[in-house]
Every structure is written in C-alpha cells, then in structure tokens.
Amino acid sequence: MKNLWSDRDAKAAVAHYAKQGINEDLALRTYTTRLLGGVPALVQHGGGNTSVKTVMKDLLGKPVDVLCVKGSGWDMAVIEPPGLPAVRLHPLQELIALKNLSDEEMVNVQRINLLDSSSPNPSVETLFHAFLPHKFIDHTHANAVLAISNQPNGRAICEKLYGRKLIILDYMFSGFVLAKKAAEAFRKQPDAEGLLLLKHGIFTWGDTARQAYDRMIRYVSMAEERLAEGRKKIVQAKLPKKIAPLEDVLPVLRGLLAVPTDQDGGFRRWVFDVRGGEQNLAFANGKDVARYSQQGTATPEHVIRIKPWPLILPAPEAGKLEEFAAAARVAIAKFADKYTAYFNRQNAKAEQKKIMLDVLPRVLLIPGHGLVAVGKSRKEASVAADQAETMVEVITRAESIGRFESISERDMFDIEYWSLEQAKLGKGAEKPLARQVAVITGGAGAIGAATAKAFAAEGAEVAVFDLDGARAAEVAKKLGGIGIACDVTSPDAVKAAFAKVVQHFGGVDIVVSNAGNAWGGRIGEVSDELLRRSFELNFFSHQYVAQTAVQIMLKQKTGGCLLFNASKQAVNPGPDFGPYGLPKAATLFLSRQYALDYGAEGIRSSAVNADRIRSGLLTDEMVAKRSKARGVSEKEYMSGNLLKREVKAEDVAQAFVQLAVAQKTTAAVATVDGGNIAAALR
Secondary structure, rough: OOOOOOOOHHHHHHHHHOOOOHHHHHHHHHHHHHHHOOOOOOOOOOOOEEEEEEEEEEOOOOOEEEEEEOOOOOHHHOOOOOHOEEEEEHHHHHHHHHOOOHHHHHHHHHOEEEOOOOOOOOOOOHHHHHHHHEEHHHHHOHHHHHHHHHOOOOOHHHHHHOOOOOOOOOOOOOOHHHHHHHHHHHHOOOOOOOOEEEOOOOEEEEHHHHHHHHHHHHHHHHHEEEEEOOOOOOOOOOOOEEEEEEEHHHHHHHHHOOOOOOOOOOOEOOOEEEEEOOOHHHHOOOOOOOHHHOOOOOOOOHHHHHHHOOOEEEEEOOOOOOHHHHHHHHHHHHHHHHHHHHHHHHHHOOOOOOOOOOOOOOOOOOEOOEEEEEOOOOHHHHHHHHHHHHHHHHHHHHHOOOOOOOOOHHHHHHHHHOHHHOOOOOOOOOOOOOOOOOEOOOOOOOOHHHHHHHHHHHHOOEEEEEOOOHHHHHHHHHHOOOEEOOOOOOOHHHHHHHHHHHHOOOOOOOOEEEOOOOOOOOOOHHHHHHHHHHHHHHHHHHHHHHHHHHHHHHHHHOOOEEEEEEHHHHHHOOOEEHHHHHHHHHHHHHHHHHHHHHHHHHHEEEEEOOOOOOOOOOHHHHHHHHHHHHOHHHHHOOOOOOOOOOOHHHHHHHHHHHHOOOOOOOOOEEEEOOOHHHOOOO
C-alpha cells in the first residue's frame, strides 16, 4: 500500500482552507481523509470514516471542544470540511456511562449536539471516535485486512501478524455497544496504535493526522504482505466450448428479473453493470463457486447494496439460449425462496419485526462472462458492481491463504434490516421513466440532444447514437449515459451499436428513431441517386433501428416503445420537398405497422410530426432564406402557425416523452407544429 502523504500538499491544504476560516486540525483532517478515500482498496462509496478532536467557537464566540467526524452521505475521496460536521464532544463522552442506547436515541443526541443544525448526520461510529482519547482516528474497510480476518482462524492470524500493536475485537454491530467495548479494550491495551474489528475493518489513531494515516498504510501493507504468501488458486470448472455473447444473454436475464406492476403492461425493470476481467472470470468460473460465493459479503455494510449472496447462473452456451433462459428462471426462483427463508428465519428472532425487502439478487455470476450488478439505475448498479468486485477480490485472496468466512447470518440480517435503513422504505417516488433504457438516434442534433436530455430528466438511462461519435459522447456524458458513433444506414453498424447498449445497460426499452436529413428538389427532376440516398436515411435507417430494437425487446418479454420522427412532410408535403417527404410518409406507416404487428407483445409504436424546428434540417441560414422569400421576419416565419408561437426542439422532445409514458397509447401521431390544419390527422 503506497503512502501518499506529501508535506507540500499538506501545507497547501492548510493554506487553502485557512482562507475559508478552517483551522489547521480540520484542514489536515480533510486532506488525509481524501488520501484514504481515493484508494478503492481502502474505501468505497461512502464507507469508512475519520475524525479529529479540536476546538471551535459557538454562536456566542465561546471556544467549544468538538469532534469533527465524517457525515453520512459524504464520499471520503472528495470530502470537504462541511462533510466533517462538528459535534460537541463532552456530551458525547458522557454517554459512556449509559448501559443502553438505541440507534434512534444515538442519532438524536448526536444531532442535538451539532454546532450547525444543517449539518449531515454524523457517522454511526461517532461514539467510537468520541470515547477514545486520540486526536485523529481513521477507519477503513481495507481489502487486505478483510481477507486475512475473514477466516475461521482470523483472530489467530491477526494476533500473530500484529502482536499488541493492534487491539483485536470480534465482530459486533457498529454503534454504542462497539464504542464502549473499544474504549474498554484500549484501557487494557493503552500502547495500541489501532484496532482491528474482525470481518469488518481497521481503525488507526494518532496525535497528528500524518501519524494516524501512516499507521493505517503500515498495517494494511502488513496484511498485503501476509496475503502474498498465499499460493492457492481458485480451481476452474469446465465450461462449454462456446459461450453465448452478452448481447444475447443480458436481455433474457433483464426480462426474467423484471416484475410486473399494478399498471397494465408496466414492469419494474432493472439496469445492469457488467464486470469482466481475469479475476472476476476466474471467480465466476470456479469449480467451488457454490461454496465460497455464498458465505456472505466481504464487509458487513455491503449487504445493504448487494444482498447476502450473489445469484449463481449456469454457463450460457451459444446456440442454446432457450435452455439457458429456462435454467436461469429456475435459479432466480430458488434465490427468491432462499432469501425468503433467510428473512423469515431471522425475522422470527427479531424483537422488532421488519418489512421484507424485494427478494431479487443484486449480483449475478455468469460463467464465461464474470459478474453483473443489478440496480434501479446505472449509477446504483455501478456502486453494486464496485462492491461486488471488492467481494471477489477479498474472497479470492482469502481463499489463497485459507478459507473465506463472513459474519453470521444473524449479524448479516441485523445490518440489512437495520432500523435506520428500514425507516427510509417507501420514501421518494421514482420518476416516470426510471429503470428504462432509451436509445436516441441522431442524438447530437438539436432535436436529438433535447430528446436525450428530456428522457434523462424523467429518469431514463440514455444511449445517444450519431454519425459524429464525439458529439454523441459529449451529449451523453452530461446525462450520465453513453454516446456511440453509428451510421444508421448500415444494418451491421446498427446491430453493433445496439450490442454496445445491451452490454452497458443490459437491454433496451425505448427507441427514438430521430436521425434524418432533408433533401429537396422537384420530384420529376431529382436523380435516382438522391432519392435512394434519402430513402436510406429517412426510411430504411428507421427500419434497421426498429427491427434491431424489437429483437432485443422480444428477448426481454417486457414490451417496449418505438418512437419515430415522421415530420409534417409525411402528411402535408411541401413543394420541391418530395425526396424528403416520400420516405417520411413511408416511415409514418412503418410506425403503424410495428404497432400492428407487435402490439400483442406489449411493444408500442407511435410517431411525432413536427414543423419548422431549428435543427440540422432547418438551419438558421435556411430560416433566413425562407423568411426573406416570403417577405416576413424570421420570427414571423418560425411562428407561422395558428398559435403564432415558435416551436422548439424541446417541444418535440416533450412529445416523445409523453408518448413513451402513455402505456395505453400506440399507433398514434403527435403533431407538434403550433397548429397547421393541413398537417392535422385526428
């Protein structure tokens, strides 16, 4: 483990924060907290915590002894001083005299002693930091420490390695009881430089920020050196000669995990994050995967995001997708039964009865591919994937020196069904398009970019296709999606682009087929080449996109939505615009044909016809030319409709969103033109 301390950077941090009125203690506390949080092998996604005991002034200007401790929700890698809220120290220390203190009481007493009531909740381990006398305390869930302590003989390994330098405690739930136990243990072992909580993590302390940090790096490095002695490797199972590709496998799994909702035709879908790599593959392909993967999580709090164990799936053999789907369905059902039995078994012992969470897995192990994390969003799936990779890392290294063993099932349940987590259930409604994956073609243009933004705002995960891959990536990056270079006039390019979407998100639910270009000319005089070129982009590309999307949707068996940009030219052709209007008219009927042919599978298909939208089709130069030809201002030309209002790309985007949300609407045409009777259908 590399020591990242820099005297120059530390001094710079002190100077930087001094300008904000932050004292040196808190400045250095922030600096080393960020050092720890920036190393995934030490801390991940809000895990770990740090503290410093210092003096601050209250509202009256009086000096107060405080504990600045990491606040709930802050990521140590990017923490700032507000993420280390100051709590009056002495009232916290007095709590050690109590025999019992509930979690709710603990949270309340911590909040009422905050110097700033708007601060986040202090860490659940705040009392641990308060009851010990040290000025600086660091806490991480270091992978290496977990690998040596998550063993049947973990205590013996750790005691031999660390001697009396670290206090070794058996695992117990974080909070008041652990804080009292740690303080008692320190009184018996006052020369200790830290504490190792078996199967949970490591604490180090010191008189200075650097001393506490240096000790953390030193003791984690010792664990890494111990693991380097390991020689055992995971024995690999025999797999089929040819594994089915992810783009075939993932939609099947996504469909099997989807849960029908009370709304007709609705599903509660999931988003995936796939992690391959040598170590993940070796783990998923292991001959004994049914043993080592089902022991529990690497560190207790991971259970909140990835459940007590992953789902083990059979290897998907190429050409045998139906057999894989049938076996996967059985495996998912067995997982649900196992989880339900676990809940019922432990809930029967609980003093306060709990509400069962959903019974679906959050991590899938697929031989031949690695692991797949499952979440309500791509962001949530990515966090679960990071924790799943930590699980793989810790278990693999633990198995190299012995045998991985996690905390007990009872302890696992207590973390997963912690009262403070249960209190959050049912809070916060999901957005209308949450858990759905939307593909927008022509996504770098004005209408496409506005549509991608509108879908992301309603909760959808977005994939942006455009001939200009760099611009597609730029649009998608702002929305947390992916941008893909794609020539939609090439069937192979379209299939390859959709395969990337599936590999990234797990599937596809909505497609906005928007790409197009306007070619003009008198229809009796245009060349065959120009007309065919227009049909390739303005009709056949829509067919290639829809056809590919439908095949994915059919594998998912959760329906879907196809949306086409048909343009008002499809029903109200303009003079000298036949090369554009003819294929658009065909696209309008293509939309209705998909509605007719795939409605029984729950796949909806509708279109939007818009007029006079500033975009790649109607440039500012074209607007100026047309308005001049009509003898009106640009504003008058663009608002030349019944409502006398200019229609913008954002208005078209909203029409697409409304059609996507309308679960019982298909074969519809939404007109977005401010009022043009000639283009009105019904």
